[in-house]
Amino acid sequence: MLRKSALLVLPLVIVGCDRLPSSPPLDIKTAQLLRAVRRLADSEHMDDLEKVELILGSRFNVEEQPYDGADAHPGECSGRPTYTAHGLLRTYTPAPGFWYQRDPNREPEKYQAEIHFTVDLRTTCGGQHSGSGPEKSIKVDFSNTPSFTCILPDKLRTAIPGIKEQLMFHGNRAFSYKNSKYNTRVEFFYITRGWCLSSITIEQSDRMRVVKSEKVLSIY
Numbered sequence: 565m566l567r568k569s570a571l572l573v574l575p576l577v578i579v580g581c582d583r584l585p586s587s588p589p590l591d592i593k594t595a596q597l598l599r600a601v602r603r604l605a606d607s608e609h610m611d612d613l614e615k616v617e618l619i620l621g622s623r624f625n626v627e628e629q630p631y632d633g634a635d636a637h638p639g640e641c642s643g644r645p646t647y648t649a650h651g652l653l654r655t656y657t658p659a660p661g662f663w664y665q666r667d668p669n670r671e672p673e674k675y676q677a678e679i680h681f682t683v684d685l686r687t688t689c690g691g692q693h694s695g696s697g698p699e700k701s702i703k704v705d706f707s708n709t710p711s712f713t714c715i716l717p718d719k720l721r722t723a724i725p726g727i728k729e730q731l732m733f734h735g736n737r738a739f740s741y742k743n744s745k746y747n748t749r750v751e752f753f754y755i756t757r758g759w760c761l762s763s764i765t766i767e768q769s770d771r772m773r774v775v776k777s778e779k780v781l782s783i784y
Contacts, residue, residue, distance in 0.1 A: 593713035641689035651686035677712035714760035
C-alpha cells in the first residue's frame with residue numbers, strides 16, 4: 565500500500581513543478597506599474613485623456629503652452645520662414661495622491677518618482693512634410709523608478725513578453741517594446757551599476773507612422 569501511494573503522489577508533484585513560473589512573482593507595485601505601461605503602449609490613441617485616466621486610475625489637469633509664435637496662427641505656414649516649426653504643447657499633471665510616487669520606506673529620499681505626460685502638436689513649414697498638418701507626438705515618462713519599486717530585468721521580461729535588449733555602452737542597459745500597429749515604442753533604462761529599473765519612456769507619434777510608410781514605399 566505504501567508503494568502504491570508513492571506512485572500516486574509522484575505524478576502530481578511533477579505536474580506541479582512543470583507549472584511553476586521560471587521567474588519570481590511580481591510584487592504589487594511592479595505589477596501595477598508594468599500593467600499600466602503595457603496598456604498605454606497598446607492603446608491606439610494615447611492622447612485620449614479619458615482612456616489614459618482610466619488606465620492610470622487618476623484624473624489629470626491639462627495646461628496648454630504655444631511655442632514659437634503658434635498662438636498667432638496655429639498650424640499655418642503663410643508668412644513664416646521656411647524650415648521653421650511652431651506648435652502647441654499640452655502638459656498633463658495627475659491629481660494629488662497619484663499612486664506613482666516615492667515610497668517613504670525606500671532610499672534615497674532626494675529622488676522622487678514622477679510621471680511626465682505631454683502631447684506636442686508641431687507644424688513644420690517647408691521641407692518634405694510641409695503643409696501636411698500638425699504632427700502629434702505623445703510622451704509619457706515614469707522617472708526615478710527605484711524610489712517607487714525595484715524592478716529587476718527578469719521581472720521585466722516576465723511582465724512584458726516580447727521585449728528586446730538594446731546595445732548600450734558604459735555599463736548601461738536598455739530594453740524596448742514596440743507596438744507597430746499603433747506606432748508606439750517603450751524604452752526601459754537601467755543606469756550604470758544599477759540593479760533596479762531607472763526609468764520608463766513611452767512614445768507614440770505621427771513621425772513613427774510616416775517613417776514606417778516611407779520604408780514600405782521604398783520596397784516597391
